[in-house]
Amino acid sequence: xxxxxxxxxxxxxxxxxxxxxxxxxxxxxxxxxxxxxxxxxxxxxxxxxxxxxxxxxxxxxxxxxxxxxxxxxxxxxxxxxxxxxxxxxxxxxxxxxxxxxxxxxxxxxxxxxxxxxxxxxxxxxxxxxxxxxxxxxxxxxxxxxxxxxxxxxxxxxxxxxxxxxxxxxxxxxxxxxxxxxxxxxxxxxxxxxxxxxxxxxxxxxxxxxxxxxxxxxxxxxxxxxxxxxxxxxxxxxxxxxxxxxxxxxxxxxxxxxxxx
Amino acid sequence: xxxxxxxxxxxxxxxxxxxxxxxxxxxxxxxxxxxxxxxxxxxxxxxxxxxxxxxxxxxxxxxxxxxxxxxxxxxxxxxxxxxxxxxxxxxxxxxxxxxxxxxxxxxxxxxxxxxxxxxxxxxxxxxxxxxxxxxxxxxxxxxxxxxxxxxxxxxxxxxxxxxxxxxxxxxxxxxxxxxxxxxxxxxxxxxxxxxxxxxxxxxxxxxxxxxxxxxxxxxxxxxxxxxxxxxxxxx
Numbered sequence: 001x002x003x004x005x006x007x008x009x010x011x012x013x014x015x016x017x018x019x020x021x022x023x024x025x026x027x028x029x030x031x032x033x034x035x036x037x038x039x040x041x042x043x044x045x046x047x048x049x050x051x052x053x054x055x056x057x058x059x060x061x062x063x064x065x066x067x068x069x070x071x072x073x074x075x076x077x078x079x080x081x082x083x084x085x086x087x088x089x090x091x092x093x094x095x096x097x098x099x100x101x102x103x104x105x106x107x108x109x110x111x112x113x114x115x116x117x118x119x120x121x122x123x124x125x126x127x128x129x130x131x132x133x134x135x136x137x138x139x140x141x142x143x144x145x146x147x148x149x150x151x152x153x154x155x156x157x158x159x160x161x162x163x164x165x166x167x168x169x170x171x172x173x174x175x176x177x178x179x180x181x182x183x184x185x186x187x188x189x190x191x192x193x194x195x196x197x198x199x200x201x202x203x204x205x206x207x208x209x210x211x212x213x214x215x216x217x218x219x220x221x222x223x224x225x226x227x228x229x230x231x232x233x234x235x236x237x238x239x240x241x242x243x244x245x246x247x248x249x250x251x252x253x254x255x256x257x258x259x260x
Numbered sequence: 261x262x263x264x265x266x267x268x269x270x271x272x273x274x275x276x277x278x279x280x281x282x283x284x285x286x287x288x289x290x291x292x293x294x295x296x297x298x299x300x301x302x303x304x305x306x307x308x309x310x311x312x313x314x315x316x317x318x319x320x321x322x323x324x325x326x327x328x329x330x331x332x333x334x335x336x337x338x339x340x341x342x343x344x345x346x347x348x349x350x351x352x353x354x355x356x357x358x359x360x361x362x363x364x365x366x367x368x369x370x371x372x373x374x375x376x377x378x379x380x381x382x383x384x385x386x387x388x389x390x391x392x393x394x395x396x397x398x399x400x401x402x403x404x405x406x407x408x409x410x411x412x413x414x415x416x417x418x419x420x421x422x423x424x425x426x427x428x429x430x431x432x433x434x435x436x437x438x439x440x441x442x443x444x445x446x447x448x449x450x451x452x453x454x455x456x457x458x459x460x461x462x463x464x465x466x467x468x469x470x471x472x473x474x475x476x477x478x479x480x481x482x483x484x485x486x487x488x489x490x491x492x493x494x495x
Contacts, residue, residue, distance in 0.1 A: 003360055011345065072345045077310050079360050080332035259271075259311040 004076070004089025005096075012065070012097040021057060021098065025105025033113045039120045040210070043127055046106065047206050050131045051199055052167050055138040058098060059163045062142030065094050067152050074260050087143075087255040091248065095139045099132045106131075126209050130202035133240045137198050138163065140247035147254045170197050178218065187222055194219040198243045205236040261286040261407060261438050262307060267316035269302060269462075276302045277313065278462040284440065284455075286406075289433055291449040292442045293486060294459035300442045301340060303459065304411055307440070308337055321406060333361070338400040340411040346385030350376070350395055353384060357399055365402035373424055374398065390416040401428055408432060410441045414448060426452065450482045458489055465489055 012018055028049065032042040066073075069090065076086045106128060115121050142159040149155035174193050178186060194200045204220045208229050227235050262284040269277040276299045284290050292300050305311040306318060309325045309332070318325040321334055344353055354367050371377055374394045379387060387395070393416045400408065413425060429439060429452060443449055449456070456473055458466040466473060466489055474480055477488040 007356055011347065014347065069345065074310070074339060075344065075357075076360070078308050078332070078335075078337035078339065079357065080330065080335075081360060082328050257312065260305070 001081075001085035001089045001092075004081070004086055005092045008065075008069075008090045008093030009097050012093060013100075017061070018097055018101050022101040022105045025102055026108060029106045029109030030112075033109055039113070039115065039118055040123070043120065043123055044210070047127055047130075047203070050102075050106075050127060051134070051203055054098075054102060054131045054134040055167055055199060056163050058095070058135045058138035059142045059159045061098060062094055062139040063146050063156050063159045066090070066143055066146040067155065077260055083255055084252050087252060088248075091139065091143055091251065094143075095136045098135045098139070102131045102135065103128055123206070123210055126206050130206055130240075133244065134198060134202055137240070137243045137247065140244060140251055144247055144251050144254060147251065147258060166197050166199055170200070174219075187226070190219050190222045191226060194223060195239050198240060201236050201239055201243075205233060205240070208232050208236070261321065262440070263317075263319045264303070264307070265317045265319075267303075267306060267313045267318065269299075269306065269311065269313045276462050277306070280316070280462065280464060282457065282464060282467065284438065286438050287433075287436045288454040289429065289439045289441065289452050290455045290457060291453035292440065292457045292459060293446075293449065295490065298459040299462040300459055301411055304337075304409055304440065304442065307409065308332070308335065333363075334406040336400045336403055336405040336408050338396055338408075338410040338413055340415070344384040344392070344395070346383060348384050349381055350384060350387070351380045353395070354398065354402070358402075361403060363403055365404070367398050367402040370398045370401055370428070373428070374421060388416075390418060390421070393417055394421060397425065397428070401432070406437060408437060408439045410439065412442055412444070414443055414445050422448075446482050446486070456482075458486065460490065460493055465493060 029042075029046070032045055033039070036042055036045075073086065073090070077083065106124075110124055115124055141162055145159045145162065146155045149158065177193075178190075181189075194204060200219060204223050207220050208224060223232050223236075226232070262282070264280055264282040267277050267280040268275070280299075280303065282303075292303065294300050302311055306313050307320060307325065309328060312326075321331040323331040325331075348356070358365055358367075371380070374397060376391060376394050376398070379391055379395075384392065384395070393413075397413065400410070414422060417425060426448070429441075432439060441449075441453070450470065453470065455469055456466065457464060466476065468476075470482070473482070473485050477485040479485040479488050
């Protein structure tokens with residue numbers, strides 16, 4: 001597995017897209033920090049971008065990589081390696097190379113700016129962690145989709161739809177639901193709804209720590225009231241871990257049963 | 261060596277393999293013949309564990325295929341369509357497969373024999389179909405194995421390379437290896453194969469030596485004998 005991981009990682013690190021992705025975050029981080037000159041503002045702005053962009057890039061990259069590596073995967077399948085290891089290796093290769101672009105792309109500007117002594121470093125690390133989690137989650141989701149659909153156009157469509165649903169439509173539907181049923185107690189519904197969407201969950205996780213109630217929103221406020229800040233963070237971290245483990249487990253199960 | 265017992269496989273509503281039973285004995289060159297879509301590739305891929313049968317059992321070198329066991333260390337597979345990651349160089353691909361299998365193998369001799377030294381530093385995406393097939397052959401034959409599974413090994417090869425391929429196959433046979441080959445080039449089969457398996461619509465219609473095939477069909481030429489088998493089936 002480590003060998004597969006090594007090869008797909010080094011293959012991806014040589015690709016132009018990894019550099020473009022790194023450069024995007026680097027310029028964004030530099031721009032935000034040195035133009036606004038305010039660490040916490042920059043972190044909040046970045047949060048809004050990272051929460052939408054990492055899932056999108058993870059989805060698109062996951063689909064593209066797995067479709068283009070299909071023949072290569074077949075070559076590997078005939079070698080004496082377990083299927084589980086091939087797919088886990090490739091999955092970790094994509095996720096970790098994307099995560100590395102994110103971490104370096106944002107980390108370098110913040111280090112240059114001097115985040116070390118500012119007291120904001122925990123918040124910044126939390127932001128990176130959320131981005132890494134979302135990358136791992138959405139790559140896993142998109143790989144699941146590619147394994148189930150031979151047709152590339154269809155697979156791509158479903159993957160983008162998944163992203164759109166979780167990043168954009170979900171919040172809209174949720175708000176409509178709140179408005180329609182505002183006469184009922186909706187606390188438990190709200191809690192459940194936020195747990196079912198990793199993007200919402202990551203937002204809550206970061207904002208709980210940043211302690212900005214105005215941005216916390218309805219879900220976040222209920223989350224904090226219910227769990228409190230510390231307990232809330234532990235719960236949301238645990239659920240994010242589940243969001244990685246479950247799709248990866250599903251992915252390995254699908255791969256095990258698939259014909260190539 | 262290889263045993264398939266009552267294998268069934270369907271893709272959607274198409275039954276690709278129907279109650280297929282086959283036993284391959286060691287040290288033979290076995291040719292699998294059959295028209296397009298008769299299930300040759302599916303059968304081969306199920307021996308390698310790439311396609312999972314709906315029912316039935318497959319054993320290779322004494323191990324059940326389902327277990328993803330160590331038998332694949334001794335099986336070398338030449339896939340039908342050779343497509344590799346475009347950005348990798350030929351040299352890197354060979355190193356990578358060596359690294360993955362944890363065996364050095366012996367690629368140098370094959371590289372000279374097939375004349376692909378000058379392509380070693382080229383990217384795989386820029387190679388012609390025939391050259392890619394030669395790389396494919398190197399990857400298959402550079403490791404010492406017990407069973408060689410070749411799916412359309414002649415695809416895209418020029419006449420000179422075809423002669424080299426025949427030599428390579430003969431060398432392995434002399435070492436007592438088993439080779440399972442699918443091909444549409446009947447003269448090659450006639451020249452090399454010890455046994456012939458004829459597949460039609462997922463069933464084995466004939467399994468035996470060339471001599472037995474001639475006796476059964478009353479035709480001396482392989483081409484006509486195969487035509488005879490197909491036509492007989494249609495009656």
